[in-house]
Amino acid sequence: MIEKDFIPKPYTNSIENGSVTWSSPSNIALVKYWGKKAHQIPENPSISFTLNNCKTITNLSFTTKEKEGKFSFEVYLDGEKKDDFKPKIETFFNRVELYVPFLRNYHFKIETSNTFPHSSGIASSASGMSALALCLMSIEKELKGDILEVDFIKKASFLARLGSGSACRSLEGDIVVWGSHDKINGSSNLFGVKYPYTVHQNFKNYQDTILLVDKGEKQVSSTVGHNLMHGHPFAQERFKQADKNLSDCITILKDGDLDKFTALVESEALTLHAMMMTSMPYFILMKPNTLEIINKIWAFRNKTNSKVCFTLDAGANVHVLYPESESMRVLEFIKNELVAYCQNGQYICDVIGLGANKL
Structure with a gap:
């Protein structure tokens, strides 16, 4: 697949308002990704274990705006408004707007919390951006009428990558590959894929x-x-x-x-x-x-x-x-x-x- 495949056709449905909540985990890379090209493309492939307990829970509520214009959103962490998070979210919205063109139609309230302590030294960008990407895809699913689950996850991973590279490895488990590799069927620089081969019982749980x-x-x-x-x-x-x-x-x-x-x-x-x-x-x-x-x-x-x-x-x-x-x-x-x-x-x-x- 290429980037333009993720640009949607005109939506068939309209929604005035709504709310959706996703929980998404962090992950830990075994083979590390370090170094990237433009548009969050990795210089090398990576593989990770998906975690279970360290996760972000994000509720995205939205209401129709009277006029299109600037992105309109507010961000809360554990119930506390966090304006210092806004620049990163705005950068993310700018990167993904072409692929989720409804972003300027709504005012969003992003309410997020982590199951691990804030400032614990665990990066929350992977879990946070993947949770937000999944929320956006849930809205698109309503606007389109239906999306196959495999396409839903693939595009959510694609969007998450544009927020934080490693976020594209957090949607599935228990092992995920990100980055094109000639021995991994279906692997891509654009999104993470569930590891497709046999895994020995030694690595279960x-x-x-x-x-x-x-x-x-x-x-x-x-x-x-x-x-x-x-x-x-x-x-x-x-x-x-x-x-x-x-x-x-x-x-x-x-x-x-x-x-x-x-x-x-x-x-x-x-x-x-x-x-x-x-x-x-x-x-x-x-x-x-x-x-x-x-x-x-x-x-x-x-x-x-x-x-x-x-x-x-x-x-x-x-x-x-x-x-x-x-x-x-x-x-x-x-x-x-x-x-x-x-x-x-x-x-x-x-x-x-x-x-x-x-x-």
Whole structure:
């Protein structure tokens, strides 16, 4: 598909007002996306676990405006008006207006909340933008009369990507691929697709405990970080590496080889941060406690032969990944040895989920 395929034909129905609510989860990339072209197109493909507990719930209510004009909307987080969120929403509306041309016809009230603590250091852009995109698609479905579910999800993922790249991986589960890859049928740079191949039982109900090392705002925004890949001395080799790692991931997911999974996922996490540390300007998002946790995980794994491993996002927090069969042992290890390195002792227990839900 190409972008113009998402431009709708004239709507057959009209709506005066309404309200819709969607819940959409965050996700954690195993093979990382870092670096993008124009129009939110990724430089390399990525694959992610969809989370279950860390999600955004968004209610979008709308009323007809008397005249078309500027976008008209207000944004609330946990019941509190958030005007500082408006520029990002306006940028999103400008990007998607061609594909959802009803945007200027209504005044919108966007009411959103997260199941994880605000400013917890977990990026809410993936869950938030995917939830908002799904709400917009629910309105379009009413205006069109009907949309096949597969087309609904595909276009919602396409719209979500234009708000936040990784948001396109949050609509479905339990594993999603974003970015064109010659070994993944149906993969696209324009939207995420549910992973289409066999997944070993070892990866069912995989656990993700998120250790909140630093809840502060990131020193460098993701947008700035992605842009620093332009002209990066190691960028092209990194994009090739990610493509190969995704190929390797297909075999790992099929065979259930947790040792190879660990090696790939941890290497990807450290490579992501290596790219940040070798850009110009360079930056370090890991904190001393991030490194302490990594070393503790390595020592625990060597001592116990556990299959626990870690991954990182573009920040200091650590995602501790492990099979469901090890839940009790790993949680005990986290409580006894890792919580001390978390800000205010905070961590979040999550598990791989199946995607967004209309409420």
